[in-house]
Amino acid sequence: MHHIEIEYKGNLRTEAVHLKSGETIITDAPVDNQGKGEAFSPTDLTAAALGSCMLTIMGITAKSRNLNFTGTHATIEKRMGTNPRRISEIIVHLHFPNNHTEAEQKLFRKSAHSCPVHHSLHPDMQITTQFHFS
Numbered sequence: 233m234h235h236i237e238i239e240y241k242g243n244l245r246t247e248a249v250h251l252k253s254g255e256t257i258i259t260d261a262p263v264d265n266q267g268k269g270e271a272f273s274p275t276d277l278t279a280a281a282l283g284s285c286m287l288t289i290m291g292i293t294a295k296s297r298n299l300n301f302t303g304t305h306a307t308i309e310k311r312m313g314t315n316p317r318r319i320s321e322i323i324v325h326l327h328f329p330n331n332h333t334e335a336e337q338k339l340f341r342k343s344a345h346s347c348p349v350h351h352s353l354h355p356d357m358q359i360t361t362q363f364h365f366s
Contacts, residue, residue, distance in 0.1 A: 245271070265317070279310040279322045282359070285349035286324060293343040299336060303329040321358040328365045337365055 238248045244261035245268075259274050261267025272280065283306035294301035306326050313320030326344060328337075341363060344350075350359065 243268070264312075275310060275312065275319050278319060278353075279308045282322055282347070282349045282353070283308045283324050285347035286326065286344040286361075289347040290326075290340050290343045293339060297336075297339075299332070300330045319357055321360065322353075323360045323362070325362045325364060328363070331366055337363070 234251060236248055236250055238246050241247055241258075244266060246259045248257045248259070249255070250257075257277070258271040259277065260269060260271040262273045262275075263269040265273075267273070287304065287306055290304070291301050293299075304327065306324055308325075309323040310319055311321040311323070312318070324344075326340075328340070332340065344361060344363075353359065
């Protein structure tokens with residue numbers, strides 16, 4: 233069963249459709265790789281997937297323990313390498329606006345690093361995760 237359909241739209245742009253929901257994502261090649269940089273690049277989506285996955289897994293952890301997770305957010309920095317051109321590092325800053333005990337902080341750290349996207353990325357890619365608790 234197909235879950236995503238992607239069409240090349242021309243000018244280094246694609247449109248991906250999530251078939252179950254009908255939601256779409258547009259990608260555009262970055263300026264440093266012949267594109268316009270007017271939308272997420274495919275490598276941007278990889279970095280965004282990591283941050284979203286971490287937040288989702290931590291959200292599941294928070295929900296199952298009735299912890300306040302509202303407002304928690306991530307900022308992502310993606311660094312590209314050359315020869316071959318690839319993502320060399322993703323830096324994830326996780327910001328927690330709510331007070332959490334040391335035990336809860338430890339639980340969130342463990343949850344973030346157990347996300348499936350994190351485990352799916354190539355081991356040569358450096359992933360730096362910084363936790364910012366209030």
